[in-house]
Amino acid sequence: xxxxxSVSSLSEAEQASSLPSVDVIELRLDLFDTFPxxxxxxxxxxxxxxxxxxxxxxxxxxxxDEERLEIYGRYAEACQYADVETGSYDAxxxxxxxxxxxxxxxxxxxxYNFLADxxxxxxxxxxxxxxxxxxxxxxxxxxxxxxxxxSVVAFLMGREFSYTRILAVLMGxxxxxxxxxxxxxxGQIHVKTADKILRLLGxx
Amino acid sequence: xxxxxSVSSLSEAEQASSLPSVDVIELRLDLFDTFPxxxxxxxxxxxxxxxxxxxxxxxxxxxxDEERLEIYGRYAEACQYADVETGSYDAxxxxxxxxxxxxxxxxxxxxYNFLADxxxxxxxxxxxxxxxxxxxxxxxxxxxxxxxxxSVVAFLMGREFSYTRILAVLMGxxxxxxxxxxxxxxGQIHVKTADKILRLLGxx
Numbered sequence: 361x362x363x364x365x366s367v368s369s370l371s372e373a374e375q376a377s378s379l380p381s382v383d384v385i386e387l388r389l390d391l392f393d394t395f396p397x398x399x400x401x402x403x404x405x406x407x408x409x410x411x412x413x414x415x416x417x418x419x420x421x422x423x424x425d426e427e428r429l430e431i432y433g434r435y436a437e438a439c440q441y442a443d444v445e446t447g448s449y450d451a452x453x454x455x456x457x458x459x460x461x462x463x464x465x466x467x468x469x470x471x472y473n474f475l476a477d478x479x480x481x482x483x484x485x486x487x488x489x490x491x492x493x494x495x496x497x498x499x500x501x502x503x504x505x506x507x508x509x510x511s512v513v514a515f516l517m518g519r520e521f522s523y524t525r526i527l528a529v530l531m532g533x534x535x536x537x538x539x540x541x542x543x544x545x546x547g548q549i550h551v552k553t554a555d556k557i558l559r560l561l562g563x564x
Numbered sequence: 565x566x567x568x569x570s571v572s573s574l575s576e577a578e579q580a581s582s583l584p585s586v587d588v589i590e591l592r593l594d595l596f597d598t599f600p601x602x603x604x605x606x607x608x609x610x611x612x613x614x615x616x617x618x619x620x621x622x623x624x625x626x627x628x629d630e631e632r633l634e635i636y637g638r639y640a641e642a643c644q645y646a647d648v649e650t651g652s653y654d655a656x657x658x659x660x661x662x663x664x665x666x667x668x669x670x671x672x673x674x675x676y677n678f679l680a681d682x683x684x685x686x687x688x689x690x691x692x693x694x695x696x697x698x699x700x701x702x703x704x705x706x707x708x709x710x711x712x713x714x715s716v717v718a719f720l721m722g723r724e725f726s727y728t729r730i731l732a733v734l735m736g737x738x739x740x741x742x743x744x745x746x747x748x749x750x751g752q753i754h755v756k757t758a759d760k761i762l763r764l765l766g767x768x
Contacts, residue, residue: 495711496710496711496735496736497711499707499710499711499735500704500707500708500711503703503704503707504704506700506703507699507700507701507703507704522765522766523730523731523734523765523767526727526730526765527727527731530727531700531703532700549765553764556760556764557761557764557765560757560760560761560764561726561727561730561753561761562726563727
């Protein structure tokens with residue numbers, strides 16, 4: 361599994377690039393005050409995930425889809441992965457990157473069948489599910505998804521469900537999304553904490 | 565949750581008694597070369613679980629049930645908990661301790677319904693399920709049990725499923741069974757490792 365550092369500024373990106381515990385940097389460009397140059401992105405010494413999240417998906421990008429696609433296109437050559445929300449129109453899935461199709465739900469964890477249907481109709485290469493945890497039943501739902509599907513990252517948001525992020529990689533998820541300073545989402549853990557826990561469990 | 569050190573000798577018991585990360589000592593009397601005195605057990609500065617496991621349940625006690633019950637009775641006053649295998653006859657459940665009714669399966673993980681039936685017909689106070697993990701589906705089974713029942717410790721044995729021991733306490737299991745030197749069961753982790761992981765996850 362790979363430890364992903366989600367970063368929201370140039371300085372965080374540079375810092376993440378120098379951390380041994382970080383395997384991949386997710387550039388949350390919607391959270392950047394100023395966009396980096398393509399050269400800057402290329403020079404970061406890790407694999408990169410390109411993410412430009414809209415407000416309705418929990419991000420801060422306020423332009424339209426054409427503008428968003430244009431920005432994705434600009435950075436695509438410098439990034440191995442692009443995160444594209446499920447339901448995005450086809451052009452997003454044609455970006456020359458490994459596509460992480462993502463589903464976010466900040467209010468609840470939908471049913472197993474709802475989530476399984478999303479994965480079954482996926483156009484991406486990897487599917488990411490980040491949903492709000494409310495009860496232990498939600499842990500079971502995520503656990504079932506991780507048991508049934510490969511190439512899926514699935515975890516519960518919420519402080520008390522932080523451990524489902526660890527559970528996911530232990531059950532085969534390719535990535536664990538972490539922070540390098542302060543959590544941008546409830547329950548996100550520090551890259552160094554994730555690295556320590558996974559080493560203590562003997563899987564890294 | 566409480567970190568339990570399973571010990572198999574007098575020296576391990578004394579060592580566990582002095583470790584800050586240990587909350588409870590499980591005295592696996594069936595693995596002791598010589599039985600400790602009741603005074604020795606009383607002087608251990610932690611809560612104690614009294615366990616005398618028969619060969620057919622994965623232990624090394626070779627006497628009959630009458631002898632076993634006599635030994636349980638001898639130490640019961642010095643121990644807060646007694647581990648009694650499910651299906652033991654009633655007198656074992658009358659010991660003056662909190663009863664941990666346990667089910668072990670060293671070959672597979674039975675179905676959810678089989679395990680749920682065991683818990684539903686339990687005579688003990690806490691139910692412990694330790695079953696061999698073979699696939700991710702077994703993780704889902706354990707996760708469902710932990711979601712549906714309180715006062716249940718449930719985890720998968722096997723090196724690659726060590727993390728289910730951590731998952732269990734994060735989902736509300738009262739105990740995590742650990743070792744203080746070398747694992748007596750595949751996948752068991754060190755008390756200090758469990759303590760570190762749980763602290764890193766912010767739950768201890």
